[in-house]
Amino acid sequence: MKRKSLIALFLTLMLVAGVLSACSNDDAKKDNNTNTNTNTNDTPDNAEDKTDDKKEEPVAENLSGTITMSGSTSMEKLANAAAEAFMIENPDVTVTAEFIGSSGGVEAVIAGTVNIGNASRGLKDSEKEAGAIENVVAIDGIGVIVDKANTATNLTKDQLIAIYKGETNNWSQVGGPDQPIVVVGRESGSGTRGAFEEILDIEGAAAYSNEINSTGGVMAKVASTPGAIGYVSLDVIDDSVIAVSLEGVEPTSENIVAGNYFLSRPFVMATKGEISEQSDLVQAFFNYLKTDDGKTLIKNVGLIVVE
Amino acid sequence: MGEKSFSIIGSYKSKKKVEKVANVIFTICALFAVLSVFSITIYMIISGTPAIFEVGLKEIIFGTVWRPTASEPSFGILYVILTSIVGTLLAIIIGVPIGVMTAVFLAETAPKSLAKIVKPAVELLAGIPSVVYGLLGILMLNPLIYKIEIAVFKDDPTHQFTGGSNLISAVLVLAIMILPTVINISESALKAVPVHYKQASLAMGATHIQTIFKVIIPAAKSGIVTAIVLGVGRAIGEAMAISLVAGNGANLPLPFNSVRFLTTAVVAEMSYAADTHKDVLFTIGLVLFAFIIIINLVLNKVMKGGEKNASS
Numbered sequence: 235m236k237r238k239s240l241i242a243l244f245l246t247l248m249l250v251a252g253v254l255s256a257c258s259n260d261d262a263k264k265d266n267n268t269n270t271n272t273n274t275n276d277t278p279d280n281a282e283d284k285t286d287d288k289k290e291e292p293v294a295e296n297l298s299g300t301i302t303m304s305g306s307t308s309m310e311k312l313a314n315a316a317a318e319a320f321m322i323e324n325p326d327v328t329v330t331a332e333f334i335g336s337s338g339g340v341e342a343v344i345a346g347t348v349n350i351g352n353a354s355r356g357l358k359d360s361e362k363e364a365g366a367i368e369n370v371v372a373i374d375g376i377g378v379i380v381d382k383a384n385t386a387t388n389l390t391k392d393q394l395i396a397i398y399k400g401e402t403n404n405w406s407q408v409g410g411p412d413q414p415i416v417v418v419g420r421e422s423g424s425g426t427r428g429a430f431e432e433i434l435d436i437e438g439a440a441a442y443s444n445e446i447n448s449t450g451g452v453m454a455k456v457a458s459t460p461g462a463i464g465y466v467s468l469d470v471i472d473d474s475v476i477a478v479s480l481e482g483v484e485p486t487s488e489n490i491v492a493g494n495y496f497l498s499r500p501f502v503m504a505t506k507g508e509i510s511e512q513s514d515l516v517q518a519f520f521n522y523l524k525t526d527d528g529k530t531l532i533k534n535v536g537l538i539v540v541e
Numbered sequence: 542m543g544e545k546s547f548s549i550i551g552s553y554k555s556k557k558k559v560e561k562v563a564n565v566i567f568t569i570c571a572l573f574a575v576l577s578v579f580s581i582t583i584y585m586i587i588s589g590t591p592a593i594f595e596v597g598l599k600e601i602i603f604g605t606v607w608r609p610t611a612s613e614p615s616f617g618i619l620y621v622i623l624t625s626i627v628g629t630l631l632a633i634i635i636g637v638p639i640g641v642m643t644a645v646f647l648a649e650t651a652p653k654s655l656a657k658i659v660k661p662a663v664e665l666l667a668g669i670p671s672v673v674y675g676l677l678g679i680l681m682l683n684p685l686i687y688k689i690e691i692a693v694f695k696d697d698p699t700h701q702f703t704g705g706s707n708l709i710s711a712v713l714v715l716a717i718m719i720l721p722t723v724i725n726i727s728e729s730a731l732k733a734v735p736v737h738y739k740q741a742s743l744a745m746g747a748t749h750i751q752t753i754f755k756v757i758i759p760a761a762k763s764g765i766v767t768a769i770v771l772g773v774g775r776a777i778g779e780a781m782a783i784s785l786v787a788g789n790g791a792n793l794p795l796p797f798n799s800v801r802f803l804t805t806a807v808v809a810e811m812s813y814a815a816d817t818h819k820d821v822l823f824t825i826g827l828v829l830f831a832f833i834i835i836i837n838l839v840l841n842k843v844m845k846g847g848e849k850n851a852s853s
Contacts, residue, residue, distance in 0.1 A: 400701060414691065416704035421789070422610045423813035438611035443703040443799045445789040447809040458679065459687065459704035 298326035299515045305332075305339020305352025308425050309501050311535045312372060313352055319531055320522055327515065340366055343504050349516050351504040354429070366504045371523050372537040375468035375490045375498040376430050379456050379475040386410025388479045391496060395434050397463060400441035405461060418444040418455050418464035430465050433497055465497075467536045487538050501537065582830075589827030592616070592820035601824060607791035607801075609810070609818040616821045618806065620791050622828065625803040627794040628708060628783075629776040632715035636776075637769055639716075640723030641758075644768075647724070648731035649753055667721030675785030678714045683786060686710050690797050703799040706788030711800065714782050719772035726771060730764020731757060763843060770840040777832055780804035803829040 301320075303313055310333050317329035334342075336353035343351030344364045357368040378394065380386065386409050389397075396402040397415055406412040419442040420427035426449070431437045446452050449466050456464040457474040464475075468485055471477045477485050480497055489495045505512055509520050522528050529539045593601065596616050604617020643663070647656055683705030690707070694700040734757050742752040758765070780802070788799025789809055801809070807822050807829070814822055 403698065403701065414694075414700075414702035416702050418704075421809045421813070422608070423810050423815070423818060425813070428610065438608050438613075441701060442790055443701045443788055444706050445799075445801075445809065447784075447789075447812065451785075454679070455704070455706075458684070461702070462704055 296326060297324045297515055297518055299513075300328045300330065301350065301515055301519055302348040303329065303331040303339075303350040303352055303503070304334055304342045304348040305350075305504075306336040306354040306501075307333040308336075308354040308374070308429055309333075309352045311425070312501060312532065312537060315531055315535050316519075316523060316528070319527065320519055323522065324518070329519070340504050343506050346506060349505070349512070350519075353502040353504055354499055355502070356500055357502060357504060361504075365506050367506070367508055368500075369503050369505060369509060369520065370500040370540050371503050371520075372501040372532045373490055373498055373540060374429060374501055374536075375485065375487075375495065375538055376426060376433075376465050377468045377471045377485045378463065378465050378478040378480065378497065379453070379471060380463050380478055381456055381458075381460055382474070382476060383460060384410055384476060386478075387476055388482055390481055391434070394480065395436055398434065398436055398440045398442075413461040416444065416459050416462040417442050418446060418452055418459075418462050420449075420452065420465075421445045421447045426465065426467055429499060430497070433499060468538070469533075469536050490538055491540065498538075500540075585823070585827050585830050588820070588823040589830075590824075592817060592824040595817055596821060601821065602828070607806075609814070609821065614817065616817070618791070618803075618821075618825055618828070620793050621801050621803055621806050621825070624708070624794040624800040625777055625829075625832070628712055628715065628787075628800065628802060629773055631708075631712040632719060632776045633769060633772060635712065636716035636719045636772060637723055640720050640768070640772070641727050641765060643720070643724045644727035644731055644765075645753055645758070647728050649757065650749070663721050663724050666717075667725070671718065671779060671782040672785075674714050674718055675782035678710055678782065678786035682710050682713060694797065700797070701799070703788050703790075703797065706786055706799055707797050708787070708794050708800045709796050711783045711787040711802070714786055715776045715779060718779060718782060719775050722775050723768045723772045726768035727761070727765050730761040730768070733764065734760040766843050767840065770836060770843060774833065774836050774840075777829070777836070778804065780808045784808055803832070 301317075303317070305313075310331075313331040313333075317331050320329055321327055331352075332348075333352075336355055339348070339351035340353050340357065340361050341351075342348045344361065344366050351366065354374065357366055362368065378389065384405065386405050389408060393402065393408045397408070398417060398419075400417070402408060403415050404412065405415055417440075419430075419440060422445075424447070431440055444455055444462075446455055449470050452464040452466050453470065453472070453475060456462040463478075468477075468487075468490075471485075479485070480495060483489050483494045483496075485495055485497070490498045503520070505516065509517055512520075523532070532539050601616050601618055602622065603619050604615060605619050606615040606617045607621070608615045643659070647659060647663075651659065685705070686707065686709055687703075687705030690702060690705060694702070738756050738760055739752055742756040743749070747755065783802055784805040787802060787805060789801045789805055790799035791801045791806070792798040794800050803825055806825050810818070811822055
């Protein structure tokens with residue numbers, strides 16, 4: 235009797251431990267994954283940086299000091315990658331980055347408390363008047379995708395908003411076949427979702443039927459579901475889906491750089507006054523972003539390089 | 542003959558040493574599990590409670606709107622909790638009868654040759670990783686359910702189509718996943734019923750089927766209830782498979798709605814969440830933890846009850 239209840243208790247503990255450790259394992263794995271992802275993004279650059287560094291060392295002067303950045307949370311990946319790569323190239327330099335939102339970042343650079351204000355939008359006229367200069371370092375493009383069999387391959391901004399708000403729910407309403415629309419999106423907290431909803435001005439109003447926590451997952455779901463619509467970073471779109479034209483404009487790098495494709499936004503690193511008026515250190519940072527290494531880095535975080 | 546310490550003629554001293562060392566090893570092993578449980582419990586409480594004070598327990602548990610990143614965030618997980626309860630219940634309602642019948646088949650009626658195929662198949666089912674269930678769900682179940690969904694809601698302009706990623710898909714996947722647990726434990730319970738119960742029943746003129754339903758299953762009741770409770774534990778803790786097939790919208794758990802379970806709510810958003818959002822995810826973990834503790838307390842009670850039955 236006693237022994238049996240002991241066994242029961244032990245089994246229970248084992249069960250709790252088992253279930254819990256399974257949970258925590260999942261989390262740990264997730265964290266590891268994200269870590270390795272950022273690492274793989276950085277490592278090739280870093281490796282290149284190092285080799286280039288050795289060749290160029292005699293030419294480059296030794297920079298030292300601190301660059302401070304503040305601003306958009308959407309630019310976290312770019313800012314951190316750029317900061318890390320720049321610090322590896324110049325070991326005596328410290329680059330710090332805070333992520334408080336675009337407006338906060340621009341305010342800080344105007345007030346002179348930071349060197350660079352990150353904004354994931356074009357600067358407002360009032361901000362430009364206050365002395366902030368708009369330096370577009372990269373462009374973030376989002377592609378709208380539908381399944382292969384869909385004939386509605388061109389949408390207007392209003393149609394897209396209506397679809398994602400749940401007001402339009404059949405493809406026949408937007409010139410496609412008579413089939414229901416399955417609205418696929420990313421989970422809250424995702425940068426792509428944040429950008430998509432911000433550009434369409436539907437933050438918090440989007441009605442998703444599928445929230446998927448990875449870009450690959452969205453691609454797979456849209457590719458395998460008739461009538462599905464989803465959005466992903468432009469650089470991952472392949473043949474398994476159709477990338478929809480918006481307002482008649484195809485989602486190509488050229489169209490985005492020309493400013494014709496509306497589902498894109500500039501990543502601005504604002505400075506107070508022209509770059510040429512900045513310290514050597516800040517100038518070197520902007521120059522670094524324009525080198526081949528800098529361009530690879532921008533591409534590696536899924537953005538479009540501005541020429 | 543080489544191990545002198547284990548021989549009966551070995552000296553008392555060396556024997557005693559071995560006994561002591563073994564005892565210490567066993568104690569350390571036992572402490573390890575207890576230590577893990579305690580540290581996890583403390584960690585969950587420490588990381589899960591800040592959000593309760595920040596957002597408010599009522600807002601989290603009884604709120605229905607999950608909008609963690611909006612400018613005015615809302616962290617209601619009522620629908621998520623309901624989904625976990627409803628989803629698990631439905632999975633049990635579908636999975637348990639099938640599981641128990643399979644156990645009856647294996648323990649009582651199966652011809653030996655057929656049991657030889659079914660038994661390893663059930664064991665294999667238990668060993669399949671949950672992500673594989675999820676992938677099969679996406680590839681096979683979702684398109685099928687989507688066809689039914691289109692047929693059912695053809696003329697309903699307000700229905701949000703889910704492409705087959707909804708409560709039904711999740712429940713079906715869960716029902717299959719709990720089968721091995723239910724089958725194996727029920728089968729051992731059925732086999733443990735003393736053979737004279739069955740003989741007596743048959744001798745009284747009852748048929749085999751009557752004996753199974755009126756004598757053997759009631760006699761194995763506590764074992765079958767244990768199987769059900771363990772099945773509930775498996776279903777409520779599952780994350781990977783259902784995160785692939787449930788659609789993950791925080792909606793009311795209606796059959797054709799895209800739904801989010803407690804586990805998937807944590808898994809889906811942990812990677813990018815920050816600040817209060819992240820804290821609330823830990824609170825969801827704490828809620829799930831509370832559910833699992835309750836299930837285990839029930840299990841403990843059931844097993845104790847079973848002992849009383851057996852000894853009386």
